[in-house]
Amino acid sequence: MRPVRRGLGQTLRAKVAGDDAPAKAAEIWGTPGERWFAPGDPIWTVHSDASMFVGGIRALLLQSLHPLAMAGVAGHSGYRSDPWGRLERTSGYLASTTFGTIEYAEETIAQVRRIHARIRGKAPDGRPYAASDPHLLDWVHLAEVDSFLTAYQRFGPAPLSPADADTYVRQSGEVAARLGATTPPTTVAELQERLDAFRPELESTAASRDVARFLLLSPPLPLAARPGYGMLVAGAITSLPGWARRELRLPPRFAAWDWPGEQLGVVGAGVVRWAMTDPSLAHDRRSAG
Template sequence: MHGAELHLERYDRPPGDPGLFGASSVVWRVHEHPAGMLVGGFAALMLQSLHPVAMRAVAEHSDYRTDPTGRLHRTARFVSTTTLGSSAAAEAAIEGVRRIHRHVRGFDAAGRPYRADEPELLCWVHTAEVSCFLMGHQVFAGSGRLSEAECDAYLSEVALIGELLGADGVPGSRAALAGYLARVRRELRVTPEALEAVALLRGFGRTGRERLAVRVLTNAAVGLLPGWARRELGISRPWAVRRLWDRPLARALGAVMVWACGLSPIREAAHARAAAPRIPVTG
């Protein structure tokens, strides 16, 4: 997911730095679950595509068509850096995105101007993403599922990233999330750009093995989407297929990936950094 460049210096130093959240946070717990994050991440990309302005900005300013692998790597690196990285690395990643957003602007289908740094647009991108991460965790974590209070704590903690990016009105609880999604629903619809992006995502892979793995994960991701989102995207997978086939396959694939790859070096470095004693500053 990160490509060949892990940049462990973002995670293994300085000693004692908890980063934005710390090892005891619910954010670390959710974002360290491989299957939940993979499936949730694919679901987030599909859900985000249904905002016409957000999708138009991606279509006009992103290289996802010509370099889908690089695009996925950059997204994964941003999530891992802001979650598990040192405070300085997380803040630098956020500032880098803010700097890019300041130059992303254009006109929507109705000719109205848009800017990628609009607080409402940032709120949608952030909220769609973290709601899918949370859903992915709850579906695939088994006995590690969060309690209702922990779900609220996750949304409250992770809201910090959206706010640092410049978002307004980021929901910090399940009740606030439900209210936000109900309000924004009237703005969401499928567009040709959304259908193109989702088709590319579901068919992504440089080899047959990668394409098979991605199809397993994206099929499971479809099951995390609300029914109206599946209908908008024209994806029809019966309930029995989603629950009795797609989810077990994705769960098994996630277990195989963990077994094959071992403990994530990023996770290992982050935990070692957070647990190390701080070095006193002298001067």
């Protein structure tokens, strides 16, 4: 099984981090210097786990329900023409700001802020949007943190304690505030309150349903990889709140579907975790000194 594990791990890493993944890993983990976070911090625990694959799918589905945020994604992200490039950029941002040196993390955030400053337009209903809008940055952050934490608590190796879950929310907010989000939540309870406050702005649109169809039914993957991806998708769907599933026209909450769907998510995340922890990949990561 060693060649299978090594091959799967290398393939997954290349898809997530790009063809130059070893060089990026060496730069992020191997560069000496002070970091915002350290091994053992909840944000490090969550963002280094395979459950992020499930959380990432869930976050995209949830984020798509804000019409202005979705208009920006549809118009500028290239999620259809270059989905792997978008995934690589997103994972690179998370890795840089979570595991990289402060200097490297700040450079990454500055680069994203420059890109956001150029992204603006109008939604199909005529409302203007800007990627640098703090309100939209709030929504993107809330959807991501909720999704990553929910996925880890359900599909990670062991759930965070309530105190560590609060710390994860706070630590994630520290990064989001530097990017431009306003007063990010610092506890799980506050996160839920902020998510609830956004509900009146969220709705199903043709664009959000198109994203769901693309992610769930026609991902840019070879046929051999789709069963494994389907496991991750099943976990993402079952972990979404019922209202979001209704808006996206996904199967409603139902025990006969949700229990096996959640178990598929556990298996899918477990396979990814097994592959990504192959010893042949470990040399690219160096503990921060």
